[in-house]
Amino acid sequence: MGDIPDSHPRKDSLLARAKLTEAAAEGLLAESAMIAHGRGEAFDYLLGEKTSESASQAIRETAARLLNAERPVISLNGNTTVLAGEQAIRAAAILECPVEVNIYYRTPARMEKLISSLKEIRERVAKEEAPSAWEGSQWSDSVNSIEILGANADGRIEGLEGPRAICSSRGIEAADAVLVPLEDGDRCEALIALGKQVLVIDLNPLSRTARMAHVTIVDEVGRAMTKLCQALSENPLVSHWDNDQALRDALAIMAEASNQI
């Protein structure tokens, strides 16, 4: 991974691929993970692989709604853990909320590997320099006290059948706001039907998830989660959010890409 020069125009994309390939070899990902990533990459190419002004506003709105929630939770699947696990742990420390591993193709082995990976990340982040506005020890205490949920399948997402309905009773089941990067459409719909605030990150502005969520950040998950941590420290306020406009903004940027030819 270290061999890619900084000047390489696809450096971030190649690093993401390398991380996912490594994680797949270690058994952290489902077989379809690469296909999902490939679909995301194609949209990111059209977005110019950068966070748009519209996506930045969605990030601020998401931060505001998470800060406003009584019981926020960050739901993590395999790809998100690999590409943005560190950022998710930082965000959970700022929000003082749990993270929950919740995967579409649930197997005990993958759950265990993802949870151990997050525990290692938590240990690493606790030793990092504290963000401004945090005392060093206060930061490491907050990071160390993040609950990593998911192993105990004692909750249910009403409205879904089979293993996909499984969640933690102290996490997603009890939450009033859920940040679910890369969620699938059915679960997004079920969470909304339960009255929760559903905040998603999805590079495809036309996916069912993107269209159903209360706030959709159309951006790459690693970039978006880094910017979300910054936004959480700035205490933004909840607004009257027009999510369809955010999706139209993303599609307009993609359509403009044709002007480059």
Ligand code: ATP
């Ligand atoms: P839906 O059920 O919502 O219509 P889908 O079936 O298209 O979605 P999935 O395969 O469940 O989607 O999930 C992949 C989604 O995640 C795609 O919409 C893809 O664009 C998006 N995606 C993949 N990788 C990333 C990434 N790194 N950052 C942000 N979004 C991503």
